[in-house]
Amino acid sequence: MNKLEIIKLTKTYKHKNANEDINLTLESGVYGLLGPNGAGKSTFMKQLATITNPSSGKILYNGKDIKTLDDKYRSMIGYLPQDFDAYKNFKAEEFLMYLAALKGLNKNEAKKRVEELLKLVGLYEVKNKLISKFSGGMKRRVGIAQALLNNPKILILDEPTAGLDPQERARFRNLLSNIGTETIVILSTHIISDIESVAKETIMIKDGKLLLKGTHKEILEDMKGKVYTIKTNDECEIGDIQRNYKVASINRGVENTQLRVISEVLPKYENTTQTEPRFEDVYMFYFELEDAREV
Numbered sequence: 694m695n696k697l698e699i700i701k702l703t704k705t706y707k708h709k710n711a712n713e714d715i716n717l718t719l720e721s722g723v724y725g726l727l728g729p730n731g732a733g734k735s736t737f738m739k740q741l742a743t744i745t746n747p748s749s750g751k752i753l754y755n756g757k758d759i760k761t762l763d764d765k766y767r768s769m770i771g772y773l774p775q776d777f778d779a780y781k782n783f784k785a786e787e788f789l790m791y792l793a794a795l796k797g798l799n800k801n802e803a804k805k806r807v808e809e810l811l812k813l814v815g816l817y818e819v820k821n822k823l824i825s826k827f828s829g830g831m832k833r834r835v836g837i838a839q840a841l842l843n844n845p846k847i848l849i850l851d852e853p854t855a856g857l858d859p860q861e862r863a864r865f866r867n868l869l870s871n872i873g874t875e876t877i878v879i880l881s882t883h884i885i886s887d888i889e890s891v892a893k894e895t896i897m898i899k900d901g902k903l904l905l906k907g908t909h910k911e912i913l914e915d916m917k918g919k920v921y922t923i924k925t926n927d928e929c930e931i932g933d934i935q936r937n938y939k940v941a942s943i944n945r946g947v948e949n950t951q952l953r954v955i956s957e958v959l960p961k962y963e964n965t966t967q968t969e970p971r972f973e974d975v976y977m978f979y980f981e982l983e984d985a986r987e988v
């Protein structure tokens with residue numbers, strides 16, 4: 694069994710609830726934690742990683758409070774904090790060997806595991822290079838590798854793809870598929886495409902509260918009838934639509950301009966057709982975006 698139960702989890706900083714009354718059950722598999730800046734994702738993950746204690750509520754691992762499991766629980770988790778900073782004066786391999794020793798791996802075990810992980814994150818060729826000479830994406834990959842050192846049962850990754858280029862993002866997706874199916878993986882992001890293909894379920898939080906949890910199919914099903922395409926050539930109308938609706942994208946074609954609109958009611962414009970929702974519409978529906986994307 695590999696199960697986390699999060700019960701009425703609340704974290705208050707001064708007078709603000711960064712997490713409020715969150716109830717969730719997580720079992721093996723990848724969960725994408727989605728929410729805008731300040732939604733409470735890091736706070737949630739820090740509590741799972743025992744970096745900070747809940748103000749109220751509790752977290753159970755296989756039925757036992759993680760507070761009482763203490764080091765036993767900690768030995769089962771891998772954590773990549775949002776602000777992970779590797780010791781820059783270490784070489785990649787040296788740094789991972791050092792952390793492996795801290796995590797209690799013996800030297801032979803550590804050597805084998807570090808080599809495996811360096812290959813997995815694509816840093817084996819540069820294992821003897823100073824981390825200070827690495828790009829942001831490479832440093833992030835060192836962070837991902839260190840979170841995996843102890844073969845965690847629970848892997849908590851706070852924005853693992855921040856700073857990664859498209860190729861590195863693709864590599865990260867492959868890497869996740871190589872992580873045991875017996876692991877609970879929770880990864881936070883505000884980039885919907887990062888979780889679209891890898892997460893079995895998406896968890897959305899907003900203003901510290903749980904908004905929804907579901908499979909992509911369930912979430913998309915819920916979006917049906919809320920996405921429209923409006924075709925127009927009238928600049929006044931385009932402005933009007935932008936002021937009154939959530940516009941996911943604007944496509945300025947030769948013949949006309951097409952606006953992808955998210956709305957719970959049928960928009961009142963002439964050339965409006967309902968269209969199939971895409972996963973990226975979900976973010977727009979639940980969270981405001983500042984500007985429509987011009988495509």
Ligand SMILES: Nc1ncnc2c1ncn2[C@@H]1O[C@H](COP(=O)(O)OP(=O)(O)OP(=O)(O)O)[C@@H](O)[C@H]1O
Pocket residue numbers: 706707710711728729730731732733734735736737775883
């Ligand atoms: N140590 C702290 N002291 C006071 N307030 C905090 C602290 N940590 C977080 N907060 C506040 O709690 C709220 C949630 O922050 P959190 O970092 O968990 O959000 P987030 O979803 O991870 O955001 P981001 O995507 O920007 O990282 C924010 O309003 C933040 O300012």
